[in-house]
Amino acid sequence: MVQPFSPNISNPISIFTFKHSSSRTLLFVTILCILAIYTIHHTAIKNTQNRAEYYRHAFLSLATNQTFSSYLKDLTLHPHLAGTNLSLKTAQYVQTHFTQLGLETKMAEFQGLLSYPVHSSLVVRFSTGSVKEMALMEMGMENSGVVMPYHAYSPSGSAYAKVVFVNFGREEDYGALGVLGVKVSGCVVLVRRGEMGRGAVVEKAAEKGAVAVLMYTDGDGNWVNGVERGTVMMGIGDPLSPAWTDVLGGERLEVGDNEVLKRFPRIPSMPISAEIAGTIFRTLEGAPLPPKWKDTLGANVSGVGPGPTMANFTYQGEKNMAAIYNVFAIIRGSEEPERHVLLGNHRDAWTYGAVDPNSGTAALLDIARRYAMMMRSGWKPRRTIVLCSWDAEEFGMIGSTEWVEQNLINLGSKAVAYINVDCAVQGPGFFARATPQFDDILIEVTKKVMDPDSEGVILYEGWTRSNGGVNIQRLSGVDSDYAPFLQLVGVPCADLYYGKDFPVYHTAFDSYSWMKQYGDPLFQRHVSVSGVWGLLALHLADDTVLPFNYLSYAAQLQEHVNILRKSLEANVSLDPLVASIGNLASAAKEANDEAKKLMEQEDSDELSILKRQAFNDRLMLAERGFLDVDGLKRGKRFKHLVYGPTSNYESKLDFFPGVADAISQSKSIDRRERQAAIQHEIWRVARAVNNAAKALRGQLL
Ligand SMILES: *[C@@H]1O[C@H](CO)[C@@H](O)[C@H](O)[C@H]1NC(C)=O
Ligand SMILES: *[C@@H]1O[C@H](CO)[C@@H](O)[C@H](O)[C@H]1NC(C)=O
Ligand SMILES: *[C@@H]1O[C@H](CO)[C@@H](O)[C@H](O)[C@H]1NC(C)=O
Ligand SMILES: *[C@@H]1O[C@H](CO)[C@@H](O)[C@H](O)[C@H]1NC(C)=O
Ligand SMILES: *[C@@H]1O[C@H](CO)[C@@H](O)[C@H](O)[C@H]1NC(C)=O
Secondary structure (H helix, E strand, O other): OOOOOOOOOOOHHHHOOOOOOOHHHHHHHHHHHHHHHHHHHHHHHHHHHHHHHHHHHHHHHOOOHHHHHHHHHHHOOOOOOOOOHHHHHHHHHHHHHHHHOOOEEEEEEEEEEEEEEEEEEEEEEOOOOOEEEOOOOOOOOOOOOOOOOOEEOOOOEEEEEEEEEOOOOOHHHHHHHHHOOOOOOOOEEEEEOOOOOHHHHHHHHHHOOOOEEEEEOOOOHHHOOOOOOEEOOOOOOOOOOOOOOOOOOOOOOOOOOHHHHOOOOOOOEEEOOHHHHHHHHOOOOEOOOOOOOOOOOOOOOOOOEOOOOEEEEEEEEEEEEEEEEEEEEEEOOOOEEEEEEEEEEEOOOOOOOOOOOHHHHHHHHHHHHHHHHHHHOOOOOOEEEEEEEEOOOOOOOHHHHHHHHHOHHHHHHHEEEEEEEEEEEOOOOEEEEEOHHHHHHHHHHHOOOEOOOOOOOEHHHHHHHHHOOOOEEOOOOOOOOHHHHHHHHOOOEEEEEEOOOOOOOOOOOOOHHHHHHHHOOOOHHHHHHHHHHHHHHHHHHHOOOOOOOHHHHHHHHHHHHHHHHHOOOOOOOOHHHHHHHHHHHHHHHHHHHHHHHHHHOOOOOHHHHHHHHHHHHHHHHHHHHHEOOOOEOOEOOOOEOOOOOOOOHHHOOOOOHHHHHHHOOOOOOOHHHHHHHHHHHHHHHHHHHHHHHHHHHOOOO
């Protein structure tokens, strides 16, 4: 329990009254008064810091692993695929939790185009003439209520054709097949998941003339029967309202509109288990596996095909308008209620969702519980904190994207930070991804939280030991709900998790019992991840000066440039970019000096408060500078020119997506033209970096 905290500084001025009329006494009293106010203000500020510190301690000490376990159990009682009745129940569970804690709660409904399977079958015909109907559902899960494995937004269709194995289905994989004289046109391709998004894999296969795609995930031997469901839609948000929000009665495209159709692959696909993939794979003949392709199925593979094994593939799905629900808890700030720190996690799951995403939901619910207790003992954050529980993330970040689209302007001017947690606990080992101004505060927070996997060790030590130093990844992916915040608004973002590549990802086995047995048997990793998450939010909400350091950003950009330099051709100059980074570094240095000053002289007169707020706004807005209204060539909605998805994974660059795409543009275009395109993209990034520096300086003239 928290001890009630009573700093007892309310209304200090009222104790002074001016009863004496003599001017000497008045002067004396005035001086005394000024001195007293000065001291009290300093004590008050000190108290503000002490109080914030006190509540951060309280926040950590209020954690118990037991609550995480019980929240997770409740959340995963039944499957809760977005748009279903059981999913609405889960939304109501979260809503009830927030209301019962006494928190201000909101539920926002949207309509979106979701996609569900109606029927699918896979019959394989071997060269011996024998025929085998494959069981597509995970064994033992037939009557569980878990949705059958499918690819959301796959077109319906059937195919009867020879199977050919195409490794990860990348351009270079088709290239390797081409060298062997293998053509995939007219075939069903068998592909391993891993290097590209599902939608991009299917589109590439369609481009090569394939008629259907079977996709499997290399797994842990114990889970070869699991099947990875997933979306094949490209881009983010509801396909029927591609750049605006889904208000009732608002504009909506037709399902058959070209704008909508181009977000879906042209040929049908379905996910299959590694077990079924192995059965097919082992019976392929033809050219031998290219030497670079590892035979991960451990099969005695004699060839990549095509055939002689044939697949008779049928998928029938439907796309329906469905209601989805975002749930929010709002803790209004006392001093800067118009500045928002957002914590978000999605709630919808392909199956039971114990890891993905409800380990994160359990953490969100527990943070709510602890914040509510702190509020009862007198805490109120300086800035507003919003806890967000998103729906339909699995279909393409639909819940969060629609909400962000609805609030573009307000988020642009008021969102200080967005901190995401999706598959919060997958196993051991802490991971963090963030935009670089977060680095310092992220590191500091890991020094306050214990490592759940080594007795008596702080997380910072365990984390840096296993990585050989601090390793904070960046946010170029479009794989969770931070994407709309970063790509559409330019909000500083972070994403946290324990463990990676868990073997039951999107399968029917992602259940409470898996978590209990493998993911986090003692629920101490849940305690730890929520500790980092909740403490980060407390700093961002309570620190008088926002804990963002843009020198880290400049240093990271410089490192990116050093890597980029290696993949550049002659006649392309990095000078504009290098200069802009120098500019950002000096703006960051000035900002850090200013921050130090503002923190030292923490006066609480109105002018000082305004000064601090104006300064904080510059720290908040600098990230917006990296956006460009025209966005990336591959998708106008991806507007962040430093971190964003590349259309070509082969570039191997996970930053400067526009530059990366220009570099990997087809070699067939004229060299001069290509160089000009790369140079143009470098100029665009340089302008964005200068814009960020300008926002950080905050001077209009
Ligand atoms: C979902 O709930 C609605 C309203 O309660 C009901 O009409 C509908 O039949 C339910 N659907 C399923 C699949 O249970
Ligand atoms: C591969 O073939 C060899 C020889 O035929 C056999 O001994 C081995 O068990 C096979 N391995 C697998 C994984 O099928
Ligand atoms: C393929 O499967 C479908 C549906 O199961 C069936 O109707 C059709 O006859 C099969 N085609 C061949 C060539 O086996
Ligand atoms: C909580 O942690 C303690 C100590 O690590 C452990 O004994 C207990 O079983 C855990 N409780 C749950 C519900 O996992
Ligand atoms: C660089 O540009 C010059 C002048 O346009 C041209 O003559 C030269 O061939 C180019 N070099 C390369 C490597 O493209």
